[in-house]
Amino acid sequence: MITTGKMNLNSINTEDKSKELKSFSLGGGIFLSALAGLLYYREKIEISYALASLAGAFLLIRLINFKWILPIHTVWMKFAHILGVINTRIILFLVFILTVVPISLLLRLFRKDILDKNLQKDAVTYWNDRPKKEMNIRHYERHF
Numbered sequence: 001m002i003t004t005g006k007m008n009l010n011s012i013n014t015e016d017k018s019k020e021l022k023s024f025s026l027g028g029g030i031f032l033s034a035l036a037g038l039l040y041y042r043e044k045i046e047i048s049y050a051l052a053s054l055a056g057a058f059l060l061i062r063l064i065n066f067k068w069i070l071p072i073h074t075v076w077m078k079f080a081h082i083l084g085v086i087n088t089r090i091i092l093f094l095v096f097i098l099t100v101v102p103i104s105l106l107l108r109l110f111r112k113d114i115l116d117k118n119l120q121k122d123a124v125t126y127w128n129d130r131p132k133k134e135m136n137i138r139h140y141e142r143h144f
Contacts, residue, residue, distance in 0.1 A: 022062060024076070025069045029058035 032055035040048035061068050107114065133139075
């Protein structure tokens, strides 16, 4: 069952939930192991031991009973959702700044009015006349 466009872990069938939890615990264990190795390489020994222990716990939980990881997975997914919302806004802001603003500045610089917004007080109508096209049946056969 999907509610309000978001997929909840409780709404996924049990096989998919099991697969998701196994994947999460394995991925978390591998990531924490790699991070521990990197910190060990950079001579941050105490932190690397703590992360290696946490990685071992993730992998051990996967072997014993992967369902124990569900609370951590739930918190992580909520955090990931918040990060996704923030990143979306940052990306959309950057796209706007890098595309719309320069185009707007160029149009103002060259005094172009794409929307033809100039009001003419003596105009009776603002409709634009379109050239008449000859209508034939072939025009309707192939739309694209």
